[in-house]
Amino acid sequence: MDTLLKKIDAMKNPTVVGLDPTLEMIPEPLQAEMFEKYGKTPDAVGSMFIKFNKEIIDSVADIVPAVKPQIAMYEKYGVEGIRAYLETIEYAREKGMTVIGDIKRGDISSTAAAYAAHIEGTEIAGEEFDLWKEDWITINPYLGIDGIQPFIDACNKKDKGVFVLVKTSNPSSSQIQDIVVKDKTIYEMVAELVKEWGTQSMGTMGYSRIGAVVGATHKEQGAHLRKIMPHTFFLVPGYGAQGGTGADLKGFFDKDGRGCIVNSSRGITAAYKKNNKYGERAGEAARAAALAMKADLQY
Numbered sequence: 655m656d657t658l659l660k661k662i663d664a665m666k667n668p669t670v671v672g673l674d675p676t677l678e679m680i681p682e683p684l685q686a687e688m689f690e691k692y693g694k695t696p697d698a699v700g701s702m703f704i705k706f707n708k709e710i711i712d713s714v715a716d717i718v719p720a721v722k723p724q725i726a727m728y729e730k731y732g733v734e735g736i737r738a739y740l741e742t743i744e745y746a747r748e749k750g751m752t753v754i755g756d757i758k759r760g761d762i763s764s765t766a767a768a769y770a771a772h773i774e775g776t777e778i779a780g781e782e783f784d785l786w787k788e789d790w791i792t793i794n795p796y797l798g799i800d801g802i803q804p805f806i807d808a809c810n811k812k813d814k815g816v817f818v819l820v821k822t823s824n825p826s827s828s829q830i831q832d833i834v835v836k837d838k839t840i841y842e843m844v845a846e847l848v849k850e851w852g853t854q855s856m857g858t859m860g861y862s863r864i865g866a867v868v869g870a871t872h873k874e875q876g877a878h879l880r881k882i883m884p885h886t887f888f889l890v891p892g893y894g895a896q897g898g899t900g901a902d903l904k905g906f907f908d909k910d911g912r913g914c915i916v917n918s919s920r921g922i923t924a925a926y927k928k929n930n931k932y933g934e935r936a937g938e939a940a941r942a943a944a945l946a947m948k949a950d951l952q953y
Contacts, residue, residue: 655815655857655865655887658752658789659912661719667948668912670720670754670889671940672919673710673742674727675703679924681934700734706936707742710923711749713937714944720752722889722917743787752789754889754915758819760794760801767804769793773816774808790815792867792889795844802851806864810855815863815887818848821879823869823892841875845882852886861887861913868906870898870916877905880913888914893947894921900950918947 662668677685680702688705692698711721723742728735743753759769772791775784793805795818805816821831821841831841845866852862862885868876870892880888888906892898893916906914926932926939 655855655861655863656859658719658815658887658915659857659859659861661752662912662915665717665719666952667718668907668915668951669718669944669947670722670752670915670917671710671714671718671922671944672756672891672917673707673721673723673923674756674919675706675923676727677702679920679927680706681926681936683934696731696734699731700728700738703728703731703735703738704741704745706923707738708745709937710940711742711746711751713941714922715746715749715751717941717948718751718944720754720915721746722754722756722919724756724919740786747787753787754790754792754817755786755788756792757788758792758794760796762797763800763804766797766801770804770808773805773814774812788814790817790865790889792817792819794819795847799847799851806851806854809863813863815855815865817865817867817887817889818844818851820844820848820866821868821872821875823871823898825871827869841879842882845879845886848886849883852883856885861885865889867891870903870906873902873905876903880906880908884908890914890916892917894918900947900952903951916947916951918943922947 684702688698688702723739728739746753772786772788775782793816809815833840848866852864855863865887868879868888868890870890922940922943925943926936929939932939
């Protein structure tokens with residue numbers, strides 16, 4: 655947690671770029687190049703994802719502290735997609751960026767322990783392997799503490815972190831998260847649990863390595879959750895393409911302007927599609943969009 659906070663402070667930028675590529679997002683010349691080389695195959699898509707992601711990373715690594723690849727976009731293409739996911743993570747780390755693996759895992763304790771290999775690594779006959787190389791991951795709390803504790807243990811063992819889904823940015827989140835039970839919403843109950851779980855893993859800069867996912871699309875709820883969880887760091891999706899703005903997020907931050915990292919995915923990675931001046935130069939457009947987002951977050 656302290657490492658991430660120091661990176662954000664150094665860059666004066668609480669932004670994370672979501673690397674969630676789709677085939678439609680890839681510039682046509684790059685699509686054509688890979689289809690010619692590999693045919694219309696998962697190999698082609700994996701290779702174009704890697705090249706596209708590296709261009710984005712190269713364009714923002716000096717101004718943005720972190721990236722957040724969404725694993726589902728890669729799993730869709732099987733082994734070649736996973737290869738692209740892993741190579742993307744490795745490249746981002748080489749560039750000094752923090753990596754948040756958006757994997758949203760959650761299951762019973764024994765299965766959660768296996769999923770925790772994303773941050774704990776894997777042991778084979780006494781040999782340890784860090785196969786995924788993520789610094790943080792996202793997890794689902796629906797199964798309660800026995801599905802969470804293996805991740806907390808892994809965080810403490812390997813000095814890594816998790817973001818627990820609390821109030822998500824999607825419109826239908828209210829169907830479950832806003833249900834009121836005994837005068838509290840479900841998301842408030844989860845927030846109190848996250849606060850409790852976080853006491854096991856406090857950093858020296860006032861925040862726990864057990865963070866919370868809180869959507870930018872819920873301005874009032876986000877400010878309320880900051881009061882419930884004063885020492886919980888927020889991963890904030892829903893900025894930009896989903897409608898969230900810097901002004902909406904003022905209540906998400908603490909009095910020192912800390913406490914959040916705000917995600918933008920296609921608003922940055924697909925910015926070239928919205929501005930003809932960049933043509934197919936996705937990296938240049940991504941950098942301009944990232945700088946505009948940084949300015950917007952300096953409310």
